[in-house]
Amino acid sequence: MSKSVMNVKSNVKTVLDQLMGRKINNIYLVACGGSSAIMYSAKYILDRESQNITSDLYSSNEFIHRNPQQLGKESLVILCSMSGTTPETAEAAKFAKSKGAFTVALTNEPASPLAQNADLYIKYEWGNGVNAFDTNLSVLYQLVFGVLHMAENNEKFGKLVSSLENLQPVYEKALEQEASNARVFAQSHAKEPVIYTMASGSNYGTAYSFSICILMEMQWIHSHAIHAGEYFHGPFEIIDENVPFIILLGLDETRPLEERALSFSQRFGKKLTVLDAKQYDLDGIDEEVKGYIAPLILNRILRQYAEELAEARNHPLSKRRYMWKVEY
């Protein structure tokens, strides 16, 4: 890789500078749960944008045990864990290094095992109060597009970074716009035993995250993130007027899949919640990258839905019965 990049978060730039001159054949996106969910959007970007670098996405322990044959000296392994203490992900960094790969950890905790095990780390911020530019998906995008810019002169890089810089006010307007919808959703879904989510393309990870982290983990509600294209080949037989679905409509090339799934669901379902990225004011988001940015916006809004749901059910998002409480 030969081109230096500007404007990214300063610690992303440090990592990109270190990657200068290094040959990268493949990228492995490795994490668990909610941190793995953000990788789906990065995989979508790499599939669409990269001319030569291949990519794969694995849950951390699957990555170690699967032990992909092509993992080696020309691999970049990107790992993520907010606390940096996820044992499988910290171990995956060590494993990847033992194979000669270059490892970059995204984490909120520079002193964590993950940050310490990786060649380099990038600190990101989290929580409702921080700027969108500094959060996990934004930092991941800066890194991935930075690599594509350095290795292949990808021209969308600058547009991506400036769009991320303009994202915070987009969030704020969208959150305000959705505030009452979120409360209505929470009230009407407070007693539902099952809630499905559905999306495709760069948005699938956002649906996956809401299903496994918010509904299953934090609310103990049955769920499954259905791929909008797979829906018609099995899962759609489950819908009827009693089964709630959250359907995401993003702005990427797979939107027709999400629209088709919504259209079918509207004929046979009644409990539908639709988040459509087209409904939001995307001022400052470049047309060429808005498909990639949509999952961040949908994700932020879904957090608001989650908070309202937790409130309506009197079941705090922090409540657990096993996680951090028993050994596993």
Place this chain on the structure above:
Amino acid sequence: MSKSVMNVKSNVKTVLDQLMGRKINNIYLVACGGSSAIMYSAKYILDRESQNITSDLYSSNEFIHRNPQQLGKESLVILCSMSGTTPETAEAAKFAKSKGAFTVALTNEPASPLAQNADLYIKYEWGNGVNAFDTNLSVLYQLVFGVLHMAENNEKFGKLVSSLENLQPVYEKALEQEASNARVFAQSHAKEPVIYTMASGSNYGTAYSFSICILMEMQWIHSHAIHAGEYFHGPFEIIDENVPFIILLGLDETRPLEERALSFSQRFGKKLTVLDAKQYDLDGIDEEVKGYIAPLILNRILRQYAEELAEARNHPLSKRRYMWKVEY
């Protein structure tokens, strides 16, 4: 690719002969629903075995709209649809050819749109009466390992083929061994509104297929195939003594993930159904490929479980409310 191969199903050999001399950089595994589920095991094989050929797996319509940048003249696209009429998959073959890729369709119907759209097709058999060697996963394995043998001189190829030739009696013994368990499962789960499945590695597709095709599509039971490694990062909070899980234990390198998930589930769940490939007589299955063969066996046994469940619920596996009945 330069090495000719023997012993595979004769129409697989025809395809492999046609691939002689062709350069293959990447393989795309493209199908929908149950036909996509079989691709997960092939992806596992490619990840573990291939030195140079990369691979990706997509639902057919996602593949078309995602439009991977690296799809081109050095791509092999393997598609599958039993009837060959799945519109998205037939279209995906056309799309891949338009990009210069070489397309091979697996189907039961030589006259179907999919078979006609692809460069070549391989006919496979289906149904309880046919020999395991001639069914979809077996044919897919013969093709994938045949390519790895031709392109990279993969030495497990012969062991794989002879193991598949010996598979039918393994099925028969395992089915007999599981017959009463399947009936007990069916009786005890007949009224369950939700049944989860769980697996990892080469077995994940088998769990996925049972969740989306058998439970959701054919029985209208809520479900989700949980990855055994992801389980501990969200989904496990859903389990308690009232929530049923089917947990698969295969024989591949990720078995420790499945064992850990089972062990946790046994502490906090009560409605557990465990299918462990170690319990079956694998006479004739080569030690070096048994991890790849396990999902076929688990899949065949789960079909028996499905048939018993349908009987116990008086809900035939052929019953649909939308599929083939309404437009979508």
